[in-house]
Amino acid sequence: MSTTEKTQQLKSPIAPEWLTLPTEPNELNPVIWAEGVSRSEAGEITIAGLPVSELAQRFGTPAYIISEDHFRSRARAFRDAFNEAFAPLCGGVDVYYAGKSFLCTEVARWVAEEGLRLDTCSGGELALAARAGIDGVKLGLHGNNKSDNEINRALDMGIGRIVVDSLQELERVAEIARGRGLTAPILLRLTPGVHAETHEFIATAHEDQKFGLSMASVNGNPSAAEQAVDAALAHPSLELLGLHCHIGSQIFSPDGFALAAEKLLGFIASIRDRHGVSLKELDLGGGYGIAYTEVDHPQEPKHLAKAMAAVVGEACQRLGIDVPRISIEPGRAIVGSSTFTLYKVGTLKTIHVEHGTDVFERRYVSVDGGMSDNPRPVLYGADYSAALASRSSEAPLALSRVVGRHCESGDIVVKDTYLPSDVEPGDLLAVPATGAYCWVLGSNYNYTPRPPVVAVSRGEARLIVRGETEEDLFLRDVSC
Template sequence: MAQQIDAGLVAGSVLAPEWLPAAGDVNELVPSMWANDVDRAGDGELTISGVPVSSLKEQFGTPLYVMSEGDFRARARDFRDSFNAAFKDICGGVDVYYAGKSFLCTEVARWVDSEGLRLDTCSGGELAVAVRAGLPGEKLGLHGNNKSNAEINRALDLGLGRIVVDSLHELRRVAELAAARTTTANVMLRLTPGVHAHTHESIATAHEDQKFGLSFIAEDPEAPGMSAAEAASKLAVESESVNFLGFHAHIGSQIFEAEGFEIAARKLLAFTHEIQVKYGITLPELDLGGGYGIAYTAVDTPRPAAEIAQAMAAVVRDTCAELGMAAPRISIEPGRAIVGSSTFTLYETGTLKTVQVEVAGRDGVTAPRRYVSVDGGMSDNARPVLYEADYSAVVANRASTATPALSRVVGKHCESGDIVVRDVYLPNDVAAGDLLAVPGTGAYCWALASNYNYVPRPPVVAVKDGAARLIVRGETEEDLLARDLGA
């Protein structure tokens, strides 16, 4: 008969992963994981800008993405001001591009513009949101490794500030479409600097064996004797329908270490200098990417914007001095670092069960793990199943004095991989009807949401100065059936 470790001793569960700190105060809010206006009221209920989660539940239902407008704007300003200050003496400041792919709606696009940021888009749909929000074309960029002719033509119609090109084939297509319209395309070339980013393989984007960017190393089959980066640079210089702005690199997402960014910056500056000298031109811009990490759990340690800015400025300043070149105008893409922690997802707890799990390396010994089911899941947060991403959670409608228990928060979908939070300590007295809040869901949750099992996607609520308003309406079953033409 298996020996069971008593559930009352699970505060330091043997089933917990090594990175998960031993359970402490289950009511604690780790500041780095939450928006700056999230707190607990006197009775322990979670509030955002003074609005209790129970009132959000009553007004908008669950699941619900809850976004702090003040926190979003503060993070946007922090990156803008920190980088402008660090680069003022180098190139006059920095252009900060918000990653539309992380989360985009009309209201957020307007916040981005009003805070002095630019917007990076990756599709015709994201461009449509920017147009609807009234953003001028010169403040927009268009990424994507396989842009359609329609998307390129829309970018040309809008006079986009930049079209970021990933391949020699695409560059020829952009040049031809621009020439046919007797206009000029503002183009940056995305390079692959060969830097290994310490992140999940699916979101590391600067190594050779993936779809993005022009290689420094590999010879391009269409240009014998030249790397893809060299061949594309030559074509961009020679094409009369291309306004060649400079280079771009992005080494990945959810990155904390500084070394990869610094190596990539040196490589890009050196290549910029090489092309400028070879062709007798000046390339006015250089995008150093971004993808800075946020805190999804208590062990994540995101770097402050000012620290990142000062480190990058030192590299650019020193490298330009070594090369004897004037610094181009620098741009960056902070990615999830602006929107990620501004938002949490609010769920209602449903069924609960505790199972006995075999302890690795201890024959015949089991320990309890509790499963806490919520009314959402992989349809509103696909990152755990896609990237094995870790999250945290707290009971949001009250405080608890119960013993912490290792728990797994799971969704309602018909998949065993439907896990919202793989490992977290929650109080033993969690019950059906309690509200759970999962922080750090501002980026790549709503954007990746699906209708799996015909579940409608949740609404998005923005909270500011004690008031909540809907900025993205939640779907209804009628919405889902409206596209089904079988009726």
């Protein structure tokens, strides 16, 4: 498409306001795509020099393509930035990679090799951590309904901390530890009442939701958080290390984290005044956002770290308390942008949409994956980007909706994007920023085998999770 044609093409009136008509549609936004992803001179998307056509031929489609180099770089960026910012205050930080965002045995090893700790929230994730050879002291266990078996497994592994989510769970952990003659190290997860600017289902520090112990006092009675502190300190089988909070996910501003930190530090000061106990640790959670589309502008780790250190340092000085050891959990912010999903185009159709008194076109581009490999659009209305991957194109752009192959009208991969109008069956499409909460939330809906995970580093690609076969789908079927 010539420069004149680009300037003459107008944005579709049925496109969302935030979606701009790209002037250079073959360019890849470096904020959205992983390091090392680019277009070759021939126009094909490559990662670490490997063309997507080669990856599709070797591993099939759909496939998750993860840049190991990008993952490791992001892990180091958070580790180094927060350590540098907090070193003068408390000697550094502990960075816990949130395993729920994406986890397999190989990735757990990367986490350990880059000096991070691992946050788990199930027996299965604990088992995977053990399989990866991670020392139990470098693990945390989350969850609002931990089973006795999970608590026992955590104690067997010598876990570094169990994040207690309720008064009932506190008593359960205390009883199990007492019965085994052990002392369980715990953090109390508190809900500080901070309302993060994010989707309702991933905002986790307001009062009306399932996580945590409320800091709010009702009718002058002690809050659940205060009751939990009293109970924890009264149990010889518990070691109360500190406090934890998590205000949500996909958050771009540090303001909410700062407000939560101030509230929890004030609570730590009140514990010192009431009990004469100085808590040693404070986990400020994670939820740092990444770029899925052009409107997302994530903060760099250095900016987040400096902002958080300034707030924590000032608050502790004002309250007259020692700065506790800080920990964070930047799962999505490490893995999310490291990965893209590679699809093959199947059928295409053009739909005519009434808008006011006019009718406009929207092109539906069907691919060989869908909600079974990325359920976030149907769960959260999440927006993604997409690019023609197997070649470049100068064709005029068409407002497009990338949809999956499943028997659901809500099976949408990318709700709104501009793609070249000459996209055709057999072309490869790439959807970036699918590293977090895609593979781990995947399913076998319509008896669809789940895709492989392919790690790419320094020009080499290897399977780290093989794709399922149809035979795998029947392994648990007792009628086979």
